[in-house]
Amino acid sequence: MPANRNALIRYKTIDNCLRNPYRRWTLEDLMDACSDALYEYEGIDKGISKRTVQMDIQMMRSEKLGYNAPIVVYENKYYKYEDPEYSITQTPLNEQDLKTMSEAVEVLRQFKSFSHFKEMSDIINRLEDHVASARMKTTPVIDFEKNESLKGLDYLDTIYHAIVNEHPIRLKYRSFKARSANSFIFYPYLLKEYRNRWFVYGVRKSGRILQNLALDRIQSLEVLPQEHYIRNTFFDPNTFFDDLVGVTKNSGSKAEKVGFKVKADEAPYIITKPIHRSQQLIERLTDGSVILEIEVVVNHELERVFFGYADGIQILYPQTLVELMGKKLKRAAEQYTTNSE
Incomplete structure (x- = not known):
């Protein structure tokens, strides 16, 4: 039987x-x-008995949870890890864990073709790749784009829960053009990722104009549940x-038709990877170039x-x-x- 929540807290x-x-x-x-x-x-607030802690130590030492913790007693009363680098949080996945994860991934794979689950495809691929590499002890075969040094990612979870729980947040925020940071109360509505950067959409308390704020420009954040x-x-x-x-759409902005001519050597790439979903082929020219059109808001x-x-x-x-x-x-x-002169 899996360890219950209280036992996990004790471990x-x-x-x-x-x-x-x-x-x-000491014990x-x-x-x-x-x-x-x-x-x-x-x-x-009932406290913990000596027997409970002794049983916890015995469980951590055993293979039942996969810990095999090297807990030793010295001087007949003090407890420590024989390996000072050991931690139960670093315990590798065992075969049963991997089997369970594989089964879970297999279940998720069945939903990939459904419209409501299309956005889960890359997550499922990541899980598949991670489980396979862990089982086979091979290097991953999928490398997803990421920017681990990007600032502001530590605010993601806090903002997400503020949106779900309908809590305002107080931000200290400095835009790229501002000389100094401003503090204000913000009502967050949506988190959006674009090219590996995260943005939050919402309105300020003092105004009613929709804004998007880059998380990497946030200097401090406080949730205001009251x-x-x-x-x-x-x-x-x-x-x-x-x-x-x-991600940028100013108040009152409207979509307009944008036509552009693409040279022959770039045409196949842009045709197969459209700049926008509305992209249409207007004309193919004799030199191999094409004229395309999209209907979008013109933005940065x-x-x-x-x-x-x-x-x-x-x-x-x-x-x-x-x-x-x-x-x-x-x-x-x-x-x-100028530089070449």
Whole structure:
């Protein structure tokens, strides 16, 4: 039978104690530590008996939970790990664990073709790859894009629960253009990932304009469970991104048709990997180039995408975007001209 929650709390507490080399732990010390932990996490104030802790130590030493903890007694009364580097949290997965995980992954795989589970595909692939590499002791064969040094990721879970529980948050936030950080109360509604960066959508307490804030620009965050929460009536997350490339849509922005000519050598790539879901082929030209059209809100992220194809794409319309791209590309070319002189 799996260990219950209280037992797991005791095992973790004993593990933390025995990993502390700067204190000598008697059985009574471990009893007190477990009692304190159960009171803190579960509100249980009955205390722990000596027999309970002795049985916990025996269980941790055994193979039943896969711990095989090297707990030894020295000087006839003090407990410690014989291996000072040991911890139950570092216990490798055993064959039964891997078998159970494999079965769980197999069940999840059955749902991959259903529309409601399509977003789980990469998660299932990660689990499959992890279980396979652990069982076969081979290197993974899938490497997902990640940026472990990105700031703000530690706020993800806090913001997620604030949204679910409808709690406002107080932020200290500094945008890229601001000289200093501003503090304000924010009502969060949606977390969104774009190109390995995370953003939170919501409104400030002092205004009613939808904003998206980059998590890596947050300097501090505090959840305000007692503060009144204003529910989302500002946008529909199910349709908000239909006409967007990226995450930015200013108030009042409307989608417009954007036409562009793609050179022959870039055409196959952009046709098979559309810039936006609305992309349509308008015309194939005799030199192999193509004219494509999308219907989107023109924003900073769309400009960035086009800049990535600077010599392979020519914007045809709307005129405002043609002029903007022309000015920026001219300034960019001038920098290289100046440097080469």
